Every structure is written in structure tokens, then in C-alpha cells.
Amino acid sequence: MLSFIIKDAEAMKKLGEILGSLLNEGNIVCLSGELGAGKTVLAGGIAKGLGVKEHVTSPTFTLIKEYKGKFPLYHVDVYRLDDPAEIFELGLDEYLYGQGVTVIEWADRIKEYLIADYMNIKIEKLGDEKRMVKISSNSSNYTHITRELERKCTFLR
Numbered sequence: 083m084l085s086f087i088i089k090d091a092e093a094m095k096k097l098g099e100i101l102g103s104l105l106n107e108g109n110i111v112c113l114s115g116e117l118g119a120g121k122t123v124l125a126g127g128i129a130k131g132l133g134v135k136e137h138v139t140s141p142t143f144t145l146i147k148e149y150k151g152k153f154p155l156y157h158v159d160v161y162r163l164d165d166p167a168e169i170f171e172l173g174l175d176e177y178l179y180g181q182g183v184t185v186i187e188w189a190d191r192i193k194e195y196l197i198a199d200y201m202n203i204k205i206e207k208l209g210d211e212k213r214m215v216k217i218s219s220n221s222s223n224y225t226h227i228t229r230e231l232e233r234k235c236t237f238l239r
């Protein structure tokens with residue numbers, strides 16, 4: 083597992099941006115952490131790293147927002163979902179196994195339904211602005227990205 087201590091929102095965005103630049107078509111990033119932890123800030127950084135010009139906002143009420151970057155970016159937030167199985171009825175699978183990058187906020191709520199490989203990012207609040215970010219994966223397919231992220235983010239640690 084790779085971990086970072088992130089000092090503020092700007093550093094979180096930077097971490098996301100570097101990760102975004104390393105992601106490939108079909109990659110899935112699962113984000114978890116309490117309300118206000120910084121999941122959307124990190125997702126915004128990932129979008130920037132993927133070349134998305136638009137400002138990324140929380141897709142809470144829409145569940146899925148699509149952005150155009152180097153690859154399509156699907157930003158998903160399942161916080162308000164009553165029944166986790168519903169997200170699959172809404173067609174999440176088509177995004178997950180498609181040509182884009184999928185970033186899922188509150189992913190813990192649907193993980194039991196995920197059969198794909200994904201990268202896990204857990205954000206823990208350590209203080210007002212300080213965060214612990216823990217990165218892992220359920221698959222060796224993400225080892226290369228994790229290593230590169232570690233190499234490129236030494237200045238953030």
C-alpha cells in the first residue's frame with residue numbers, strides 16, 4: 083500500500099492530477115472517506131490530469147457525470163443511492179467496462195457488486211486540512227500506476 087500525508091486541498095488536487103495523467107482507458111478509481119474528506123477535490127485533480135477543461139463538481143444528484151478528456155471521464159457518486167444494486171440498473175456496468183476512466187465516490191457502498199479490477203483510494207481526515215491518503219488495489223494491473231505515482235509524488239509525501 084502506498085500512503086501520502088497531504089497538507090491541503092491544493093496538494094490533494096496535485097496528487098489527483100498526477101494520478102490522472104497516469105490512468106488508462108478502462109481504469110476504475112474507487113474513492114472512500116467521510117463527508118468533506120476531499121474525494122471531489124481529488125476527482126477534480128484526476129480530471130485535470132486527464133485533460134478535462136471543465137470544472138468538476140459533485141455528481142451527487144445525477145449519480146454519473148461525464149467529462150471529455152484524453153479519455154472520457156465518468157465521475158460517479160453513489161452517496162445518495164438507497165439500494166446499491168440500483169446503480170447497475172442505471173447502467174454503471176457500461177461505463178465500467180467501457181473506454182473511459184471511472185472515478186467513484188463512496189465506492190465502499192457498491193464494492194461488493196464490483197467484479198472489476200480497481201484502484202482503491204481511502205482519504206482520512208487528520209486535521210482541518212491534513213489528510214492521510216492510502217492507495218491500494220485488488221489487482222496487479224494497477225501496480226505500474228501505483229509505482230509511477232510513488233515516484234512522481236515524492237515531493238508530496
Ligand SMILES: Nc1ncnc2c1ncn2[C@@H]1O[C@H](COP(=O)(O)OP(=O)(O)OP(=O)(O)O)[C@@H](O)[C@H]1O
Pocket residue numbers: 088089090091092094115116117118119120121122123124140161187210211212213
Ligand atoms: N487536504 C485537503 N484535501 C482536500 N480537500 C481539502 C483539504 N483540506 C481542506 N479541504 C477542503 O475540504 C473540502 C473537501 O470537499 P470535497 O467536496 O472534496 O469532499 P468530499 O469527500 O467529496 O465530500 P462528499 O462526501 O460530501 O462528497 C473542500 O472544501 C476543500 O477545500
Ligand SMILES: [Mg+2]
Pocket residue numbers: 121122140159187
Ligand atoms: Mg464529493
